[in-house]
Amino acid sequence: MKQLTNICAGIGSAVLLLGKSIGHAPTLLRQWPRFIEQCYLIGYTTLPIVAILSFFIGSVLALQAGYSMQSFGAKEFIGSLVGLSMARELGPVMVAILVAGRVGSAITAELASMKVYQEIDALETMNIPPSRILVLPRLAAVLVMMPVLTIIGDLVGWLGGAIVSKYTPFIALEPEKYFETLRRFMKFKDVLNGLEKAEVFGFFVVLVCCSIGLETRGGPREIGASVTRAVVVSLILILVLDYFVTKILI
Amino acid sequence: MQNNPQQTARVGLFFLLGVALIWVAFETLSDGKVFKDKGYTIIAGFDNVRELKLGDEVRMAGVKVGSVEETRLTGRRAEAVLRIAPGVIIPNDANATILSAGLLGTNYIGVDLGTPGAPPLLAGAEIKTKITADINTIMAQLGDLGTKLDNALGSIGDAMKGKDGKPGLFQRLDTLLADNGGNITETMKNLKEVSGKLNSGEGTLGKLINDPKLHDELLAAVTDIKSAANNAKGFMTDAQAIVDQVKSGQGTLGTLIYNDEAGQNIKVVTKNLRDISDKLAKGEGTLGKLINDDVLYRDAQGTLKKVDRMVEGLADQGPISAVGVVANSLF
Incomplete structure (x- = not known):
């Protein structure tokens, strides 16, 4: 029962935080430097890991697909399989998981320590709502950066699949053929669906991480616990949301 | 709060890169048809x-x-x-x-x-x-075909085995054999007898089969026919060669048939002949008169009679003349 109350309390605080942040939306332009800084942290610094992960996810997909499909002569469909899987599902989910692990944990840790060391209280005393200067720029930044990270992830993944398809002896699929089937079976709508999903995931990950960070009570030990909880909740949320968003978008 | 200018540039570049990649994906995958x-x-x-x-x-x-x-x-x-x-x-x-x-x-x-x-x-x-x-229609038609094949095979099976108390093909064959057993045995016996006679050389057919003399004669006849055929073939070849020659305008006949000049000459000759015959018929010219005028005939007859008499006269004087001639040559 207590657990259920905690979950409800967590949802409630996240919704309230969201409401407050949206209420401060007009102030975003005045906080432009903060927004840029968050864009840098969320987007630019996450790019290398996104590129590496996407490349290998695309490669492994092509490898597995080629291995399974060679027995019934459907190798030329590897392009469409890798393309659709990356764009519709793996691209957004993987980027969201990376953002949760790399950015979400940092956000929670930062806000939790500010809370624990009473910096948040100090801000509130000065009538500076934390939702305005700490949460709003992050939410705005993640909304701008998630599509950029996801599209890079998608394209790098496709490229990885194409390289593996060409240089694996039992697949040996020319990149022209790979991209031809990719183009034939894919629409821009598929990519757009992925970007929308990534947007939803990123937004909720940052919201949940900010909320858990700001709700931290206690000392330094609670900072670690908050970070762990934020990452776990984010990962669960990504997969649960994935199902519902996919169902809505299909 | 002031940002590092480099940081702002990186974020801007990164954002532009993302927008560009989205645009590339859009152009590649939808042929740019959403806007226009x-x-x-x-x-x-x-x-x-x-x-x-x-x-x-x-x-x-x-x-x-x-x-x-x-x-x-x-x-x-x-x-x-x-x-x-x-x-x-x-x-x-x-x-x-x-x-x-x-x-x-x-x-x-x-x-x-x-x-x-x-x-x-x-x-x-x-x-x-x-x-x-x-593909679904084709599959449905294949299903129908299967049913029809099944029915057809069933009918064949029924015909073999019999259905509704009616005897099948095998039963009918069996009945046929049982009913006509005596006749069949008789027929087989006759056949055996005929083949025995053939084997022992009895009758025309038997002799034909068994007698080597007959065989030789038949072979000789066939050889003759063959050589006759060869001769005929040679003859036909010659005839063909002649026809070819004629066709190519060689030889008298060829010239006659295929040479225009010869044709023209013949025409002229024929015309001349006709003119001559016309003249002859009309009694023109010496020959015409000769043919048509009996005065000439009578004159000729008279002349001939005179000649006859003269020759007879000469015959009487012959020996004298001969002696005269010999004497003249001696002296």
């Missing part, structure tokens, strides 16, 4: 558009010329709106068909080339369509 509709649309009506989906290809003689823009139900038929690329001309007698690109259910619309010189289809016009059997 290139080309023109035509309508294809079908009883059933099957698996045809938005964005499926329209191919003319296998070359992609457009895509399916919309599928809709109009009254009691399905319509597909096809967007055709600019510059592609579809004749108004071309036919559109829904075809399968593979067994995975990907469909496309195939448009044939129509007749050359036919007026082009204009934007919004309706293209003629043809119905082809889809």
Whole structure:
């Protein structure tokens, strides 16, 4: 029962935080430097890991697909399989998981320590709502950066699949053929669906991480616990949301 | 709070990169048709558009010329709106068909080339369509075929085994053999007797088979016939050679038949002959008179009589003259 109350309390605080942040939306332009800084942290610094992960996810997909499909002569469909899987599902989910692990944990840790060391209280005393200067720029930044990270992830993944398809002896699929089937079976709508999903995931990950960070009570030990909880909740949320968003978008 | 200018530039560059990549993906995957509709649309009506989906290809003689823009139900038929690329001309007698690109259910619309010189289809016009059997119909027909085959095999089985108390083919054969056993035995006996006679050389056929003399005679006759045939063949070859020669205008006959000059000469000769005969008939000229005038005959007869008498006279004086001649030569 207590657990259920905690979950409800967590949802409630996240919704309230969201409401407050949206209420401060007009102030975003005045906080432009903060927004840029968050864009840098969320987007630019996450790019290398996104590129590496996407490349290998695309490669492994092509490898597995080629291995399974060679027995019934459907190798030329590897392009469409890798393309659709990356764009519709793996691209957004993987980027969201990376953002949760790399950015979400940092956000929670930062806000939790500010809370624990009473910096948040100090801000509130000065009538500076934390939702305005700490949460709003992050939410705005993640909304701008998630599509950029996801599209890079998608394209790098496709490229990885194409390289593996060409240089694996039992697949040996020319990149022209790979991209031809990719183009034939894919629409821009598929990519757009992925970007929308990534947007939803990123937004909720940052919201949940900010909320858990700001709700931290206690000392330094609670900072670690908050970070762990934020990452776990984010990962669960990504997969649960994935199902519902996919169902809505299909 | 002030940002590091480098940080701002990086974020800006990163954002621009993302936007550019989204644009590249968009241009690659949707042929840029969301913003502006290139080309023109035509309508294809079908009883059933099957698996045809938005964005499926329209191919003319296998070359992609457009895509399916919309599928809709109009009254009691399905319509597909096809967007055709600019510059592609579809004749108004071309036919559109829904075809399968593979067994995975990907469909496309195939448009044939129509007749050359036919007026082009204009934007919004309706293209003629043809119905082809889809895989489900073919499967259903195969199922029907299986049922029919089953029935046919059942009927054959019934005919063999018999049905509803009626005897089958084998039973009938059995009855036939049982009923006519005596006759068959008799026939076999006769056959055996005939073959025995043949073997022992009795009768014409038996002798023909068994007597080597007859065989030799037959062989000689055949050889004669063969040589006669050879002679005939040689004769035919000669005749053919002659005919060839005549045809090529060689020899007298050839010249006569194929040489125009000779023909003309013959014509002239014939004409001359005719003139002569006409003159003769009319009694003109010496010969004509000779033939037609009996005065000449009588004159000739008189003359001949005189000559006769003269010769007789000479005969009487012959020996004297002969002695005279001899004497003259001696002296």
